[in-house]
Amino acid sequence: MSFDHWDEIRTAYQVARMGTVSGAADVLGVHHATVIRHIDALEGRLGAKLFQRHARGYTPTEAGQDLLSVGSRADDQFTQLAGRIKGRGNEVTGDLIVTSINGLSGLLVPAMGEFQERHPDLRVQLVTDTRLFRMEYGEAHVAIRAGKPGDSPDNIVQPFCTSSVGLYATQAYVDAHGLPDDTNLDSHRFIGSTIENSRAPFLRWLTEQVPAECIVFRANELDTFRHAVRANMGIGFISRAEVREEDALVEVLPPMEEWSTKLWLVTHMDLHRTAKVQTFLRFLKEKVQDWPVEPA
Amino acid sequence: MSFDHWDEIRTAYQVARMGTVSGAADVLGVHHATVIRHIDALEGRLGAKLFQRHARGYTPTEAGQDLLSVGSRADDQFTQLAGRIKGRGNEVTGDLIVTSINGLSGLLVPAMGEFQERHPDLRVQLVTDTRLFRMEYGEAHVAIRAGKPGDSPDNIVQPFCTSSVGLYATQAYVDAHGLPDDTNLDSHRFIGSTIENSRAPFLRWLTEQVPAECIVFRANELDTFRHAVRANMGIGFISRAEVREEDALVEVLPPMEEWSTKLWLVTHMDLHRTAKVQTFLRFLKEKVQDWPVEPA
DNA sequence: TGGTTTATGTGCAGTGGCGCACGGAGTTAT
């Protein structure tokens, strides 16, 4: 039910504005014959005369004047829209949605807060969820992911940093059970993951080195591990980035290289080149230097 | 500086609204390949992505959402405009500008007032001027003209009525100078036109029958003749339609057939078929039956 | 009055845009 030929309205609008077919053709950058044909077609479609033709040009009828004002408004709107969109590629405004593994929230949130302060027109969101947010659906602008999530060709992946974990326990646990070493892991109590075949390297190590019966508590979130450790439930992996001095935890084994997880910055192709995403990526890479992680 | 390709905005708007290229193509009545090409071209022009492409369709980016709202407004505007224009051909609204020789004002004005009452959305204007109003410039919708003004093929001319004039004087004049007859016209005083070679038949008659020195007063408007006659300045032509009983004028010679002026209704081709003009013409032809003129 | 400018209007030829058909990829359903 909507009107079909917007370009013809545009042509007629220019004719009404200029008063002549030739002038409109000049403005539109087309031949005046094209303008005449557009007007004729439009008038035929509408079943009414838009212009009175005479030797000095085209004078709009009442319908033509109506079209003139509607066309003028639309022209303004479209021009402004084009300006906004053309400019917006270079602006850092609107929403910035970041999705991340939740082990980084403690570092990401302050960083994003600072980024928002630098760009007051920006609204930042951090979404952490176990399910993979799909960037191709526009659910996030930037993702921080663990392990190489490289299958989709629409995603641009670049190394971010290496997050290392350590094996921690409370002093109370150590007092009760002693410190483990490579030979007596099976006489200790561990905290593990509910996920059977997790791809996280430290979880694979745990599965291989520690009998399942020694894993006395399981959770699906790394974040929960810390709470379990603090509750003296056993020995558990905690992200080194999340460990604070005041936690007073004991690192029960020296960290191993193979526990580390490489983290990747992922952006969707369509958004990667925008200033908003680029600025944020640059900011993140700068910020990561100060984090207790190994930058890539 | 204004944006050039309105049809592409329309296409992109429908894609943003539908969420899929196929859906938009269906609504637009074009092939989905055309939709893809429009989107690609528009994105290239704007230098920004409007949509994120994925297997389920196209999801608008922020720029695409901006376009969606602008496009939605434009679509509304254009649809309403088309509705107004399509309907307007059948409506009697807006302005109705009538131009006429001023000898008919006394009859036309009441008629136009009645016509306006019947069509409250209408604003009527009566313009009388010696210069010919040019209908092709949209200066008037309907013209009442004397003599066949037939040159322009864009004007539709139809007979309206025959306006007759009479030769009048006041009783005071007759008391002083007596009634003229065919033989002693040169011993009377006449009122004539300032226009040298008027095409009005009664003025031509005057020029031929009465010596110039007998024309003691000249005016360019027929309307002024009546005032001159009333002021006892002499014998003058007055439109029979304008003469009232209470004027107490004396018809000094029997009216001659050749004094009559044929009046024509003239409309511009572009406006002639509109309901507004047609309705008014019908109304006028009906009304003229009651006028003190001879209908055509 | 006659030449010049500026405007609209139209047949003709070329090209850009369109539909078509096919292929690929992802999602859903049985």
Added chain:
DNA sequence: ATAACTCCGTGCGCCACTGCACATAAACCA
């Protein structure tokens, strides 16, 4: 698991639209 469905993407051939050239008419100027 496989089949059916839906949607996007692209090469190809054709048609409609465009630009061009020319005709025509009106207005302006000297």
